[in-house]
Amino acid sequence: MVHARGFLQQAATLTALVLLAGCAAQPLDLAKASAGSPLKPVAVSTSTFTLQTLQPLAVNSKRLRVYIEGDGRAWITSRTVSNDPTPTTSMTLGFALSDPQPSVYMARPCQFIRSANCTQSVWTTARFSNAVVQAQSEVLDALKARYGVQGFELVGYSGGAAVALLLAARRSDVLQVQTLAGNIDPLAWTQLKVLTPLSGSLNPADYAEQLTKLPQRHFIGANDKVVPQAVSEAYLRKVRPSCSETVSVQADHHSGFEASWLANRNRAITCGN
16 A cells, blocks of 8 residues: 555655646647656657657567647647647656556657647647658557567547547557546537537547457546547447446546546456446
8 A cells, every 4th residue: 555655755745846847838848858767758750750658778578658738739728739849748648657567658749849740730730630640650660660569559648639539540460448537429519519610620439340358548637628528438438348347536637637547547448347
């Protein structure tokens, strides 16, 4: 129990530091946030974007956990698109830095690093486009080649959850997916929030055949006003996964998941639900 509390305190401390690093809407400094941790900044070039990651020096496992960042600072206000989607705070980063399992942090395209193909559509209407998902799949290929791992567990936060499921739908080496406050049915999300549909984006809920047998666990914030529970419910109705769990947490979209994540992150997903 002391050991578990120690990890919880470490996760909470790292998350707090990451959140503080984003005060005054300043982009996160990954080098500063990861200083003293086993994870080091590595930029990975793909066919369309250069993606920022944090990677360990070595992985002594055939399985690698990859944390996928959320949408970041995609919008400054509800009507003003940001010129830089780099997150100013990150729960995902804190979880990755405090995870004792072999783990990698993966940012989304155009976060931290601007590439020639970075236009505002990449972090708005086309945030889940084929090009975006393909770039992140190429990062997984690079990780597989570097570490010799055989499979991935993907952990996606917010919009990163949609990316995680879209990656699982096109790859055979994704062993399971866990989502945190996940926007896992973007179409249902835009309809529920009365937003313009994400033209140019893919929707995980359209890949029921590929995802129905995927082990998956979805952490849902009971107080989440950004991605309400109804979004996950819509996805589950469409996909009807045979090996899934939902974990309701007294959390909002940005915080409150730490204790539940610690208690469940390594627990086997119960199938047959």
